[in-house]
Amino acid sequence: MPEPSVGDIVHYVSYGTPGGEYGKECRAAVITAVVAGTDRGKDEHGVTTAPAVVSLAVLNPTGMFFNEQVAYEGSAEDGGTWHWRADD
Template sequence: MSQPEPSVGRIVHYVSYGTPGGEYPSVCRAAVITEVPDHLTAEPFDGCPNGTEGQWIAGLAVLNPEGFFFNRDAQHSEEQRGGTWHWPERV
């Protein structure tokens, strides 16, 4: 199944980091893509064009209930690990 390419202004989900003891679980938050860098910044594809082998990074404005925060070079992962973003579930 192919994924859409990220572009500025699209809404995705950002996965918050939960606390190790589980007091706060890791949850999905709404995030707006603020930038799509030209190149990847982490191994194994550091310096390769963004999107190489389906690896995407994006800048995000994350909309937490308590406030915004901004994150650059966040990695895409459909596995929903903390600190990554994914496409919202299709309905």
């Protein structure tokens, strides 16, 4: 996985509503801070053992919000996580 850096545009996965009226959606987001990157927490084989945690400015169709401590998840499966656009 590429190292995340400030200014990268990624996807943030919105939470769906509990009743299922709205599902999870990929939203555009700009990385505003890298809290823990992929170059940290590697084991002796170079395998990343810690998730890439970033802060995001999330661009929803009807507004923006700012989120700190967002964990990387390599898919759109889990709300409240981020992934690269190429992961879709």
